[in-house]
Amino acid sequence: xxxxxxxxxxxxxxxxSCAIFGALDGIGKYLATDYHIVQIIWARYAxxxxxxxLLMDRGRWREFLLIGRPWxxxxxxLLPPLAxxxxxxxxxxxxxxxxxxxxxxxxxxxxxxxxxxxxERVAWWKWAAAGVxxxxxxxxxxxxAGGFGWAILLPLTTALLSAVNQIAMRWLGAVDARISLLYTxxxxxxxxxxxxxxxxxxxxxxxxxxxxxxxxxYGAAHLCMIMAFARAPASDLAxxxxxxxxxxxxxxxxxxxxxPDRPTVxxxxxxxxxxxxxxxRQRRPLGRPAPAAE
Numbered sequence: 001x002x003x004x005x006x007x008x009x010x011x012x013x014x015x016x017s018c019a020i021f022g023a024l025d026g027i028g029k030y031l032a033t034d035y036h037i038v039q040i041i042w043a044r045y046a047x048x049x050x051x052x053x054l055l056m057d058r059g060r061w062r063e064f065l066l067i068g069r070p071w072x073x074x075x076x077x078l079l080p081p082l083a084x085x086x087x088x089x090x091x092x093x094x095x096x097x098x099x100x101x102x103x104x105x106x107x108x109x110x111x112x113x114x115x116x117x118x119x120e121r122v123a124w125w126k127w128a129a130a131g132v133x134x135x136x137x138x139x140x141x142x143x144x145a146g147g148f149g150w151a152i153l154l155p156l157t158t159a160l161l162s163a164v165n166q167i168a169m170r171w172l173g174a175v176d177a178r179i180s181l182l183y184t185x186x187x188x189x190x191x192x193x194x195x196x197x198x199x200x201x202x203x204x205x206x207x208x209x210x211x212x213x214x215x216x217x218y219g220a221a222h223l224c225m226i227m228a229f230a231r232a233p234a235s236d237l238a239x240x241x242x243x244x245x246x247x248x249x250x251x252x253x254x255x256x257x258x259x260p261d262r263p264t265v266x267x268x269x270x271x272x273x274x275x276x277x278x279x280x281r282q283r284r285p286l287g288r289p290a291p292a293a294e
Contacts (some may be wrong), residue, residue, distance in 0.1 A: 008163035010232035011278070013049055015243045017224035020217050022247025026096055027214045028088035034207065036199035037092075040214075041085050042192035043203075045185060047215020048222075052185035055178045055223075063069040073180060080222070083161035090154030095258060101140045101267070103155035107238035108134055116156055117167050120233045129239040129274045136270030139263050140245060166238075169229040179196035180226045181219070239278050242271040250261035 031040050090099045111130050114120040172180055203211060228237055246268050252258040260268070 004040040007236055010228040010237060011240050013224045013228035013231070014237045014240050015275070017221045017228065018241050018244035019247040020221035020224070020277070022163075022244040023251050024214055024217050025087055025091050025100060025248055026251035027210055027217075028084075029096055030255060031207070031210055031214075032088055032092040034243065035201055035203065037085055037088050038192065038195050038199040039201065040088055040211075041081055042189075042196040043211040044084070044215050044218045045081065045189040045192055047201060047212050048188045048219040049185040051177075051219045054181045056182055057178075067216040070183075071122060072168070073156035073172065073183040074187055076165060076172070076180075077183045078191065079161045079165040079168070080184055081188040081192055083158045083165065084163070084218075086154045090151055090158070093151040093154070096252040096256065097140060097241065097245065097249045097258065097260070097264060099155045101137045101292065102244050103158045104134070104137045104242060105156070106159040106162040106166070107241045109159065110166050110238040113163060113167050114170070114233065114238075118170055118233070126171060126236065126239065126278070129278045132277075133194060133239045133242040133271050133274040135240065136267035136274070137245065140249075140267035166225075169226055170233070178223075181223050184222055185219070236278070238280065240275045243275055245271055 028040055087099065087103060090103075108130055111122055111126060115122055152199060169180065249258075249260050249264055253260060
């Protein structure tokens, strides 16, 4: 496992990835009114796969097949399509900001799992940043103010799958990001191609345009995420992922007319503050010993 060497860049990459995912969930919610979830997820990978293939150098195929840990990569690549399907299903049944907020128990799971699974050292201030961010999630979600029934299990499922995926990417940190990206594209395309004929509906021109855009965005978001986790410990990046809630809130307002209320604004400020604190704290030079109190 490579030692983290560029944490500020990794934080910026994960912020970009989560912002794209926030907008992507909104596009999925919009498409779900006319198309089946299986078709939406398949279309993402059908558009995403050619781009991932183009990113591979001709001389890297041997590394892809032999050095890229094919079995572990293939198992990891099963997680994103399952998580994507669960979140789009949830967004079709719940407000976008609520769905995004609920799935953000994932960064807390990453912080906890990074100790036994990755052997990473989690300082108190990382836990504090994650805790403040989660408080922001609770303020936005307002648990107890209204029930979503069984639909709440969908973003919770996404959270669990996302946490495991992020841990697996850290395990695979030494592998070229393009290889991990290609595994994600190939496996996602294969597992969604099998059922899609049973749910197919011919898209109109606007549908095709949104489908193509979502594929490009999906590839960009995954590439940013893979590059981020190759540069920094998972526990460092987990709290920053809360920026996705802000992106989803903005997208929900612009596209669906969901005007953020006071709790949403308050929660967003808590989340942004936690991410900013983490970014500033991470600027400590890597060669500088950490205080004994940590």
